[in-house]
Amino acid sequence: MREAQRCVECKDPPPCEEACPLHNRIRDWLVLAADGKFLQAAAISRLTSNMPEICGRICPQDRLCESECIIGVKNKPVAIGAVERFINEYAFEKLGRIPGPKRAWRTGKRVAVVGAGPAGLACAEELVKRGYGVTVFEAMPHAGGLLVYGIPGFKLEKWVVERRVEYLKRLGVEFRCSTRLGPELTLDDLFNQGYEAVFIGIGAQKPKNPKIPGMDLHGVHIALPFLVRNNLGPDRLPAGQWSRDDLDGKLVTVFGGGDTAMDCLRTSVRLGAARVVCVYRRDEENMPGSRQEVKRTKEEGVEFFLYTAPVKFLGDEAGWLSKVECIRMELGEPDASGRRSPIPVDGSNFEIETDFAILAFGFDGNPVHDAGGKLKVRKDGCYETDENKMTSWPGVFAGGDAVRGPDLLVTALKDGRDAAGAIDRYLSPRSEAVTCQEGSLRSYA
Numbered sequence: 001m002r003e004a005q006r007c008v009e010c011k012d013p014p015p016c017e018e019a020c021p022l023h024n025r026i027r028d029w030l031v032l033a034a035d036g037k038f039l040q041a042a043a044i045s046r047l048t049s050n051m052p053e054i055c056g057r058i059c060p061q062d063r064l065c066e067s068e069c070i071i072g073v074k075n076k077p078v079a080i081g082a083v084e085r086f087i088n089e090y091a092f093e094k095l096g097r098i099p100g101p102k103r104a105w106r107t108g109k110r111v112a113v114v115g116a117g118p119a120g121l122a123c124a125e126e127l128v129k130r131g132y133g134v135t136v137f138e139a140m141p142h143a144g145g146l147l148v149y150g151i152p153g154f155k156l157e158k159w160v161v162e163r164r165v166e167y168l169k170r171l172g173v174e175f176r177c178s179t180r181l182g183p184e185l186t187l188d189d190l191f192n193q194g195y196e197a198v199f200i201g202i203g204a205q206k207p208k209n210p211k212i213p214g215m216d217l218h219g220v221h222i223a224l225p226f227l228v229r230n231n232l233g234p235d236r237l238p239a240g241q242w243s244r245d246d247l248d249g250k251l252v253t254v255f256g257g258g259d260t261a262m263d264c265l266r267t268s269v270r271l272g273a274a275r276v277v278c279v280y281r282r283d284e285e286n287m288p289g290s291r292q293e294v295k296r297t298k299e300e301g302v303e304f305f306l307y308t309a310p311v312k313f314l315g316d317e318a319g320w321l322s323k324v325e326c327i328r329m330e331l332g333e334p335d336a337s338g339r340r341s342p343i344p345v346d347g348s349n350f351e352i353e354t355d356f357a358i359l360a361f362g363f364d365g366n367p368v369h370d371a372g373g374k375l376k377v378r379k380d381g382c383y384e385t386d387e388n389k390m391t392s393w394p395g396v397f398a399g400g401d402a403v404r405g406p407d408l409l410v411t412a413l414k415d416g417r418d419a420a421g422a423i424d425r426y427l428s429p430r431s432e433a434v435t436c437q438e439g440s441l442r443s444y445a
């Protein structure tokens, strides 16, 4: 309550709300929370977000809502994420579960959602609320996307994601896990099975790997599989895919400066590595991830080599990694992303002793097999969509990382919600779609 009371209730539009991709009604929930009205505050937070308790935990608030908080000009900004998490956990505890919305008139139409990450789950929720029958097809054994198969449990506990999935099942969303859209199950098959529209939310999980000599040495690893095998138990993985890396006493170097790199660094610390080093080619200011995550990583004892890039991996006779040759960088003119591009400094090469290297250079899209070539895909493997989130195949929509490339939970949720609205307009052009919003508010009245 004391933290929420720090909000000075900025006039419309509150800058924190403008900075949130979902335009969450932050000021309203802070005012209610400041008054101890936690259930009402939580209900308001659920109106615009499908996973407020998860956004409260992992959104980079320091780059979004909290970065615009007016209090932050002279003091610490209001801890918006922490309040969001608290009011929603309070509501879970008091009510026992997330209150369901009022059922909408059933349209009798079915929609397939491919990919059970946040984009797919938000789209599925918004569609069932509008009266559609929704089936989610997911390649992995469990729903959640990168929230389960990527982000480590020390940042986001898996039961929090499972609780969301249980809620969606209660709403009537059907899940077909361990089912991959591809040559065996195509988009045509889905339409032939009676689905009238499809939403593709398959993320962007293909690792970007620049060719660096020595990458084939034992001891050079790719970030996402490393995170998955070391943060999940066998119960959540396809049969036979579970193992753990023994990092006890090892010298670990992680290449990259985004959230994935920070998660690899912090996982390595937890696995008992003797020394954990982050190598990043720009400065801290230009790191793509959350500042908060960099701060936590430093607090855990990780060393940072900034303005540094790998040149080659060096190994012993048996083919095991022993060192990485690196080169110092300086920043030149801004590139297409607006960030200053790093330029190698001649003759500045040096070596870092390493016996376990993890490459976290980012991701490209990995589009589904589409024999007819009917889906337009960009060079980075992500889908092209129009302003209604529809792809070049009428009735097939897409969003989240599958369209944007690697981005954030909150933008994936936004895309899923927007696509659900667009699918509704596409399938029921004259329908007055009933949304849940009034329903969930009424259940608190």
Ligand SMILES: Cc1cc2nc3c(=O)[nH]c(=O)nc-3n(C[C@H](O)[C@H](O)[C@H](O)COP(=O)(O)OP(=O)(O)OC[C@H]3O[C@@H](n4cnc5c(N)ncnc54)[C@H](O)[C@@H]3O)c2cc1C
Residues within 6 Å of the ligand: 058, 059, 060, 114, 115, 116, 117, 118, 119, 120, 137, 138, 139, 140, 144, 145, 146, 147, 150, 151, 152, 179, 180, 181, 182, 201, 202, 203, 204, 205, 227, 259, 260, 263, 368, 399, 400, 401, 402, 406, 407, 408, 409, 410, 412
């Ligand atoms: C290590 C890591 C840490 C991150 N940390 C943060 C953070 O702290 N805060 C933040 O906001 N964001 C973070 N992100 C980014 C965030 O997780 C993603 O932006 C978000 O999950 C994207 O959601 P999505 O639904 O588009 O895709 P995803 O979450 O990638 O989900 C896609 C789903 O589609 C499934 N799929 C793929 N292909 C097929 C197919 N052919 N058939 C069926 N299913 C398929 C996948 O198995 C997956 O379940 C992080 C990302 C990573 C990798």
